[in-house]
Amino acid sequence: MPRSFLVKKHFNASKKPNYSELDTHTGSLDRRVIISPYLYESYPMPVIPQPEILSSGAYSPITVWTTAVPFHSPPPNGLSPLSGYPSSLGRVSPPPPSDTSSKDHSGSESPISDEEERLQSKLSDPHAIEAEKFQCNLCSKTYSTFSGLAKHKQLHCDAQSRKSFSCKYCDKEYVSLGALKMHIRTHTLPCVCKICGKAFSRPWLLQGHIRTHTGEKPFSCPHCNRAFADRSNLRAHLQTHSDVKKYQCKNCSKTFSRMSLLHKHEESGCCVAH
DNA sequence: CTGGGGATGGGGCCC
DNA sequence: GGGGCCCCATCCCCA
Numbered sequence: 001m002p003r004s005f006l007v008k009k010h011f012n013a014s015k016k017p018n019y020s021e022l023d024t025h026t027g028s029l030d031r032r033v034i035i036s037p038y039l040y041e042s043y044p045m046p047v048i049p050q051p052e053i054l055s056s057g058a059y060s061p062i063t064v065w066t067t068a069v070p071f072h073s074p075p076p077n078g079l080s081p082l083s084g085y086p087s088s089l090g091r092v093s094p095p096p097p098s099d100t101s102s103k104d105h106s107g108s109e110s111p112i113s114d115e116e117e118r119l120q121s122k123l124s125d126p127h128a129i130e131a132e133k134f135q136c137n138l139c140s141k142t143y144s145t146f147s148g149l150a151k152h153k154q155l156h157c158d159a160q161s162r163k164s165f166s167c168k169y170c171d172k173e174y175v176s177l178g179a180l181k182m183h184i185r186t187h188t189l190p191c192v193c194k195i196c197g198k199a200f201s202r203p204w205l206l207q208g209h210i211r212t213h214t215g216e217k218p219f220s221c222p223h224c225n226r227a228f229a230d231r232s233n234l235r236a237h238l239q240t241h242s243d244v245k246k247y248q249c250k251n252c253s254k255t256f257s258r259m260s261l262l263h264k265h266e267e268s269g270c271c272v273a274h
Numbered sequence: 275c276t277g278g279g280g281a282t283g284g285g286g287c288c289c
Numbered sequence: 290g291g292g293g294c295c296c297c298a299t300c301c302c303c304a
Contacts, residue, residue: 182284220298232298259299277303283300
């Protein structure tokens with residue numbers, strides 16, 4: 001099982017980003033691609049913009065992810081964190097309607113305390129003076145309003161109990177915040193080529209891309225001395241020197257240097273009933 | 275049509 | 290926790 005399949009892929013029909021859309025900032029990618037204003041100033045150093053030099057609506061580590069809440073028990077008042085994306089990148093998801101007094105926490109790592117939550121719930125709810133009757137089934141904390149409880153669960157207990165972090169740009173979920181942040185980069189594409197403007201999710205991807213401009217090919221085949229810019233491509237090339245290829249057809253035992261070639265072979269009809 | 279190269283995406287691992 | 294790297298995969302293009 002390839003590791004890439006551990007998380008489902010379903011961006012859209014075209015798996016590759018349509019870089020032609022970078023210039024217009026239109027289409028489905030416009031909220032994740034940030035072209036550095038310093039794009040063409042110098043060459044050839046890659047530009048890996050820091051968050052502060054991104055546009056005001058750019059990627060904010062605090063605002064681009066949300067902890068997941070159980071799908072089987074959606075809170076009322078449209079509290080689901082997956083109920084739609086912000087209209088522009090970097091905007092915090094709109095607060096729950098019943099929590100209009102809550103402040104914008106973007107840019108602040110410190111979550112509000114439970115006491116603050118309860119106080120805010122009381123302030124925002126005229127019925128909050130009543131006895132606290134909404135209890136968290138995970139930590140037994142009580143809240144006077146359902147909205148207070150819902151917010152508490154969304155921010156703390158559910159996320160902690162499930163250890164689940166879901167992307168706000170797609171519906172992928174990860175068990176760690178670090179994995180989610182790494183994934184988020186595939187949406188925000190913070191690494192921009194100064195030469196052509198293409199954006200990449202990681203610096204080393206950009207470095208590999210820059211080799212296409214410079215012509216640098218640091219990986220050489222020990223058999224034929226052919227050079228490659230990418231190690232993976234060299235590895236694939238090495239298969240061509242091997243008598244026994246890595247990928248074998250189950251039916252005819254023919255071997256192929258690449259998985260894609262095996263797939264083509266299978267789709268061409270070898271593996272249909274003979 | 276097949277085989278191979280080029281370019282790129284993305285999760286995991288290690289430091 | 291983040292960066293760099295590894296490894297695998299895929300798409301596109303061309304000979």
